[in-house]
Amino acid sequence: MYVSHLQLADFRSYDQALLEMGPGVSVFVGANGQGKTNLVEAIGYVATLGSHRVSSDTPLVRQGAPRAIVRAKVVRDERSMVVDLELNPGKANRARINQAPAGRPREVLGILRTVLFAPEDLSLVKGDPGERRRFLDDLLVARAPRMAGVRADYDRVLKQRNALLKSASGRIFRQRSMPDLSTLEVWDSHLAETGAELLTARLELVEELRPLIADAYAGLTDSGGPAVPHYRCGAVPEGVEPPAARPQLVETLREAMAEARERELQRGVSLVGPHRDDLVLQLGGLPAKGYASQGESWSYALSLKLAAFELLRADGDDPVLILDDVFAELDSERRRRLAERVRDAEQVLVTAAVPEDIPEELHGARFGVGEGSVRSE
Numbered sequence: 001m002y003v004s005h006l007q008l009a010d011f012r013s014y015d016q017a018l019l020e021m022g023p024g025v026s027v028f029v030g031a032n033g034q035g036k037t038n039l040v041e042a043i044g045y046v047a048t049l050g051s052h053r054v055s056s057d058t059p060l061v062r063q064g065a066p067r068a069i070v071r072a073k074v075v076r077d078e079r080s081m082v083v084d085l086e087l088n089p090g091k092a093n094r095a096r097i098n099q100a101p102a103g104r105p106r107e108v109l110g111i112l113r114t115v116l117f118a119p120e121d122l123s124l125v126k127g128d129p130g131e132r133r134r135f136l137d138d139l140l141v142a143r144a145p146r147m148a149g150v151r152a153d154y155d156r157v158l159k160q161r162n163a164l165l166k167s168a169s170g171r172i173f174r175q176r177s178m179p180d181l182s183t184l185e186v187w188d189s190h191l192a193e194t195g196a197e198l199l200t201a202r203l204e205l206v207e208e209l210r211p212l213i214a215d216a217y218a219g220l221t222d223s224g225g226p227a228v229p230h231y232r233c234g235a236v237p238e239g240v241e242p243p244a245a246r247p248q249l250v251e252t253l254r255e256a257m258a259e260a261r262e263r264e265l266q267r268g269v270s271l272v273g274p275h276r277d278d279l280v281l282q283l284g285g286l287p288a289k290g291y292a293s294q295g296e297s298w299s300y301a302l303s304l305k306l307a308a309f310e311l312l313r314a315d316g317d318d319p320v321l322i323l324d325d326v327f328a329e330l331d332s333e334r335r336r337r338l339a340e341r342v343r344d345a346e347q348v349l350v351t352a353a354v355p356e357d358i359p360e361e362l363h364g365a366r367f368g369v370g371e372g373s374v375r376s377e
Contacts, residue, residue: 001113001317002347003043004080005073010065011087012038019374025343025364028351029377034370036351040116040322043349046072046083047114047320048138049093049105052121058089074112076317083108109145113319115309117302117326124304125288125297129278136202136279139308143315147201154194154274161187161270169268188257195273196249199233202274203242206231212307220306220337221299224283224292229304234276298329306341318346326350327357335359 008017013035028036041051041060051060061068068087073080084096085105095102102108123131140147164184210229217227233242235256243249256272257264264271281288281300288300312319321342327335327350339361342348352358355366366377 001076003072004075007071008042009069010062011042011068011070012060017374023346025348025362027358027366028369029355030369032353036369037324040324040349042070044114044116047112052116052118057087060087061089081111083111106148109148113142113312114322115305115319116322117305118324121301124301125281132279136205140201140205150197154198157190157194158270158275161191165264166268169265191273192250192253195253196246198274199249200246203231208311209307212310213303216303216306217299220302220334224296227300227303228282230280232278232280235272320347321345322349324351
């Protein structure tokens with residue numbers, strides 16, 4: 001799988017941009033702030049319908065423009081598909097697949113799969129649990145696009161349940177009386193059902209990732225280790241493994257919500273469910289967050305993405321691997337080891353401010369980026 005053409009209109013800093021690429025390594029070189037990351041961000045958006053840099057689409061539209069257009073031609077098994085995305089801030093986005101309108105943008109998920117590593121990904125190790133939950137869920141969607149619907153259903157139910165809890169909490173505070181909780185109990189069941197489906201998928205994913213993460217970390221560095229991730233489920237006591245079967249998880253979530261009912265009514269928010277869980281990253285038996293050095297944290301974050309790449313590759317196709325301004329943060333030995341691990345990927349896209357940051361193993365097609373344009377060199 002690879003992207004052969006990328007066309008942008010009013011996306012980020014680009015008024016217009018047209019780029020032709022092929023399999024193998026493509027390197028984008030230019031000074032900071034010239035638009036290198038904007039190019040790979042657009043490719044990542046086609047794959048995920050989201051940006052690794054911002055949480056909304058508004059910053060992706062060039063200032064003063066009403067909308068942005070991203071068009072990508074994806075080649076897979078010698079067949080190609082063209083994805084067109086129209087980003088409309090404040091309105092519904094639109095998508096076309098081979099010029100035919102898609103019912104909703106989510107239908108493009110699965111056409112292109114990417115694994116992107118950028119400096120922001122250090123937050124996978126040092127940041128909040130939400131960063132790690134997003135990593136798991138994005139990987140679930142990349143492997144099975146239907147999981148986007150599961151995640152959306154869970155978010156919808158959670159929003160409704162939180163609204164009911166907030167209303168009930170306010171009534172208890174103002175009127176000093178217990179409201180009718182029968183409606184809340186209905187949403188408890190919905191949250192347990194949708195939450196169990198998402199939780200089951202996450203638990204299975206972590207089991208598959210665990211050996212791949214350990215292998216990737218050991219291959220990148222000799223310091224620290226072993227790197228071992230564990231899924232922390234808030235619905236069960238710490239140190240207790242959650243049940244593996246979905247029916248048991250439904251019951252576990254229901255029981256945990258019942259136990260937390262008083263606290264939830266006091267705070268007016270849902271305290272139980274996958275939205276409260278975490279992927280705990282351990283290094284040498286200690287939490288990586290707070291104990292790992294800067295170099296170890298970088299290696300761990302890279303290991304998570306390399307494990308995701310290997311998992312997607314095992315599903316049948318190499319995803320497009322994107323390394324955005326990564327090598328400037330690594331020492332020469334880690335650069336070499338990373339390059340050796342990824343150089344045989346079907347397509348590798350690399351951005352760098354200076355050519356000297358790119359290891360010899362990743363020399364390939366080169367593009368200069370500057371003054372709002374991209375040129376082949």
